[in-house]
Amino acid sequence: MHILIVDDHAFVCAGLKATLLDTLDDIQVTTTERGEEVLSILGKEDIDLIILDLFMPGGYGGFGLIGLLHDRYPCLPIIVLSASENSTHIRKCFELGVTGFVTKSAPKEALIEAIAKALEGERYVPKYLIESVAEVARVFDEVDSGVNVEIIAELITDRQFDILSCISRGHSNKQIARELELSENTVKVHVSAMLKSLGLSNRTQAGILGQKLGLAESVDIEAGV
Numbered sequence: 001m002h003i004l005i006v007d008d009h010a011f012v013c014a015g016l017k018a019t020l021l022d023t024l025d026d027i028q029v030t031t032t033e034r035g036e037e038v039l040s041i042l043g044k045e046d047i048d049l050i051i052l053d054l055f056m057p058g059g060y061g062g063f064g065l066i067g068l069l070h071d072r073y074p075c076l077p078i079i080v081l082s083a084s085e086n087s088t089h090i091r092k093c094f095e096l097g098v099t100g101f102v103t104k105s106a107p108k109e110a111l112i113e114a115i116a117k118a119l120e121g122e123r124y125v126p127k128y129l130i131e132s133v134a135e136v137a138r139v140f141d142e143v144d145s146g147v148n149v150e151i152i153a154e155l156i157t158d159r160q161f162d163i164l165s166c167i168s169r170g171h172s173n174k175q176i177a178r179e180l181e182l183s184e185n186t187v188k189v190h191v192s193a194m195l196k197s198l199g200l201s202n203r204t205q206a207g208i209l210g211q212k213l214g215l216a217e218s219v220d221i222e223a224g225v
Helices: 010-023 035-044 063-070 087-094 108-119 127-132 132-146 150-157 158-168 175-178 184-198 201-213
Strands: 001-006 026-033 047-054 078-082 098-102
Touching: 001 010, 001 035, 010 026, 010 108, 026 035, 035 063, 035 098, 047 063, 047 108, 063 078, 063 087, 078 108, 087 098, 087 201, 132 184, 150 158, 158 175, 158 184, 158 201, 175 184, 184 201
Parallel strands: 001 026, 001 047, 047 078, 078 098
Antiparallel strands: none
8 A cells, every 4th residue: 555645744744654654564655745746746656545734835735736636536535634623624625525534633543544444435534523523523414314405405495495505605694685685684583493494503514514415506596485
């Protein structure tokens, strides 16, 4: 197995490489501190898995690099290793196609488990992250249970579905009220009812669910009551 480590800190690359070589059998590890070198390495080496720092300096890293790698190598597992525990960052990574997300503060066992899961074609987020970030857990539950637009549409009214689409695009209640020609109070009532019907705790979870369903890409809002 050949793993590519991408991190702008040489110390992290060296330490992580040593850990993997000491822990895993029959493994080869290549490291780079420059995001712009990744495609060149992939063109020369047979890489089985990438461990990637989320925020790389310069214009060749982060979410852009993840998206590019997934587009060009859709079957290549990518594990993000990041200091961030921000739920938005985690959600965005999985939307871009990463296989696993591990924080740099996690024990090495978490990364080893993520590697094992990735090679089996399974996604991985450490249990403590799922438990501490409710919306991450909710997204995993909804996606894994096969929830789709049709099912959601049966659970809420047409107007609430319109509002869910707006929330998915990051609109505030004031913006939603203006777009749908409603009062802010009416929007608040609809949001509360929608969250209850969907079993969600807050609008952040609603936004994540809507984005997973592709509602954030919708710009056509039908008139409703």
